[in-house]
Amino acid sequence: MLTEGLRAENLTVVYERVVALEDVSFSVSHGSMTAVVGPNGAGKSSLLKAAVGLVKPFRGRVTVLGDTVEKARGRIAYVPQREDVYWDYPLTVWDVVAMGRFKAVGYLKTVGKNDEKVLKALERTGLTSLMDRKISELSGGQQQRVFLARAIAQEAELYLLDEPLKGIDAESEDKLLILLHELKQEGKTIVMSTHDLSSTFELFENILLLRNRVVAFGPPEKVLTSENLSAAYGSDRVAMHFADVRRVAGWS
Ligand SMILES: Nc1ncnc2c1ncn2[C@@H]1O[C@H](COP(=O)(O)OP(=O)(O)O)[C@@H](O)[C@H]1O
Numbered sequence: 001m002l003t004e005g006l007r008a009e010n011l012t013v014v015y016e017r018v019v020a021l022e023d024v025s026f027s028v029s030h031g032s033m034t035a036v037v038g039p040n041g042a043g044k045s046s047l048l049k050a051a052v053g054l055v056k057p058f059r060g061r062v063t064v065l066g067d068t069v070e071k072a073r074g075r076i077a078y079v080p081q082r083e084d085v086y087w088d089y090p091l092t093v094w095d096v097v098a099m100g101r102f103k104a105v106g107y108l109k110t111v112g113k114n115d116e117k118v119l120k121a122l123e124r125t126g127l128t129s130l131m132d133r134k135i136s137e138l139s140g141g142q143q144q145r146v147f148l149a150r151a152i153a154q155e156a157e158l159y160l161l162d163e164p165l166k167g168i169d170a171e172s173e174d175k176l177l178i179l180l181h182e183l184k185q186e187g188k189t190i191v192m193s194t195h196d197l198s199s200t201f202e203l204f205e206n207i208l209l210l211r212n213r214v215v216a217f218g219p220p221e222k223v224l225t226s227e228n229l230s231a232a233y234g235s236d237r238v239a240m241h242f243a244d245v246r247r248v249a250g251w252s
C-alpha cells in the first residue's frame with residue numbers, strides 16, 4: 001500500500017470574517033509532487049500553513065505522513081513565500097541552512113562549521129561559494145534556494161513550498177524544479193503553490209486547483225481544462241492562455 005504524504009479532510013480555515021478555505025479534501029501519496037494552483041486569495045498559502053501547523057483548522061483536519069501535524073512537525077519543511085520573510089536579519093546563507101540542523105543538534109549547541117549535512121545541502125543547491133554571503137544580498141532565485149537547502153539539511157520528508165517560482169529567472173526556475181524532482185525520486189513528498197500557469201506541470205503527479213474550495217484535483221491533464229480554469233480564475237483569458245500550454249504538452 002502506498003504511504004500517505006499529505007491528506008486534508010474537510011479542511012476549513014477562517015480568519016476573522018474571511019473564509020480562506022472551505023471543505024477542502026484531497027490526499028497525495030508519499031513520494032509524489034503536487035502543485036497547488038489558483039488565483040490570488042484562493043487559499044494556497046493558507047493550505048500550506050495549515051499543513052505545517054501555522055494556522056489551525058476551523059473545521060476538518062490535516063494529516064502528514066499518516067500522523068497529526070504536531071507529531072509530524074520535525075519531518076515537515078516549510079519554505080515560506082518570499083514576502084513572508086524578513087530579509088534584513090544579518091544572517092548568512094550558512095546560518096540559515098544550519099537552522100535546519102537545530103532539531104538534531106540542539107538549539108543551545110552550535111552547529112559545527114563542518115557539519116556534513118549543512119555542507120551537502122549547500123552543495124546540492126549550488127550555494128557553497130555563497131555560504132558566507134548575507135541573505136539580504138542574494139537574488140530571488142538564490143534566496144529561494146537557501147530555504148530549500150535548509151529543508152534538505154533538516155532531512156524533511158514533506159516539503160511545502162509557497163510560490164517558490166515567483167520572481168525568479170527561467171534558469172533558477174529550471175534548477176529548482178530539477179532539484180525538487182530529484183527529492184521526489186528520493187521518496188520525499190513535495191507540495192508547492194504557484195499562481196502562475198506554466199508548462200512545467202508534467203513534472204507533477206497531481207494538481208490541486210483551488211478557489212477557496214477545491215475546483216479540481218487529480219493529474220494535470222485532467223485538472224487543467226478550460227472549464228476548470230475558468231471556474232478557478234473567473235476568466236476565459238486564463239483558460240485561453242492554457243489552451244496553448246495543453247497543445248505544447250500534447251494533451252489536446
Ligand atoms: N492573516 C490573515 N488575516 C486575515 N485574512 C487573511 C490572512 N491571511 C490570508 N487572509 C485572506 O484569506 C484568503 C486566502 O489567502 P491566502 O491563503 O493567502 O491565498 P493565496 O495564497 O492563494 O493568495 C484571502 O482572502 C486573504 O486575504
Ligand SMILES: [Mg+2]
Pocket residue numbers: 044045046081162163
Ligand atoms: Mg499566497
